Amino acid sequence: MERVIEVIKQIPIFEELSTESLQKIIDTGNIIKYKKDDIILIENDEGSSLFWILQGRVKIVRMSEDGKEVILNVLSEDDFFGEMSVLDGYTRSASVIAMDNSELFIIRRNTFLKLLSEHPDITIKIIQTLSKRLRRANLKIKALSIGNSEQKVGAVLLQFALDYGKYFGDTVEIRNLPIQQEIAKMAGTSRETVSRVMSSMQKKGIIEYDNDFAKILNFQRFRTAYK
Numbered sequence: 001m002e003r004v005i006e007v008i009k010q011i012p013i014f015e016e017l018s019t020e021s022l023q024k025i026i027d028t029g030n031i032i033k034y035k036k037d038d039i040i041l042i043e044n045d046e047g048s049s050l051f052w053i054l055q056g057r058v059k060i061v062r063m064s065e066d067g068k069e070v071i072l073n074v075l076s077e078d079d080f081f082g083e084m085s086v087l088d089g090y091t092r093s094a095s096v097i098a099m100d101n102s103e104l105f106i107i108r109r110n111t112f113l114k115l116l117s118e119h120p121d122i123t124i125k126i127i128q129t130l131s132k133r134l135r136r137a138n139l140k141i142k143a144l145s146i147g148n149s150e151q152k153v154g155a156v157l158l159q160f161a162l163d164y165g166k167y168f169g170d171t172v173e174i175r176n177l178p179i180q181q182e183i184a185k186m187a188g189t190s191r192e193t194v195s196r197v198m199s200s201m202q203k204k205g206i207i208e209y210d211n212d213f214a215k216i217l218n219f220q221r222f223r224t225a226y227k
Ligand code: CMP
Pocket: 041, 047, 060, 072, 073, 080, 081, 082, 083, 084, 085, 086, 091, 092, 093, 094, 095, 096, 133, 137
């Protein structure tokens, strides 16, 4: 149990909680491990729990009518998901699939709602995260509806830079970039198009990349171009 408290305390949103409050959360939650490609949640299922990512990455996906996977987002360590059904009582809005071997902490609906009512600071942090996700979604809607291929791929790279990038002056490095097939599923385009656009960006000196590593060379300009 000591280990569980230590692990849960590492989640930034919980860092201010007393050991007693943490203990209450832990008593009603549990840690579960998933293997890469395991399905964690299925769209339209009933939902009564919320998940915190302790380790690994997950993708949030919806299936199109013709069975194509559309990736809405990729979440990683310290992110949470499953809050939508928990808060509004409707079924799961998307499926969630493990991209790596992952470890998740699962909290039951009632524990989460009680936590929100007793700790306004946590409620505010949750709302801030949801606002950030809405901004990202707006960015993508714009690129998908009016953008060309370069803008679509640029918007996805910008999202990764903002969420996971490490800043070195005006250069931003992104590690663990998903494979081009997955970027394509996020950008609403094909893998071939992602490959062509990224290689053209590299030739123009906008980015450098190699497998799952990418570097944006002039981030302010990149952000203005693809936001
Ligand atoms: P819920 O609807 O309960 O189950 C699926 C979860 O995926 C959802 O809660 C959110 O936590 C998450 N989710 C859905 N859409 C997005 C999105 N655009 N960005 C990030 N997470 C999302």
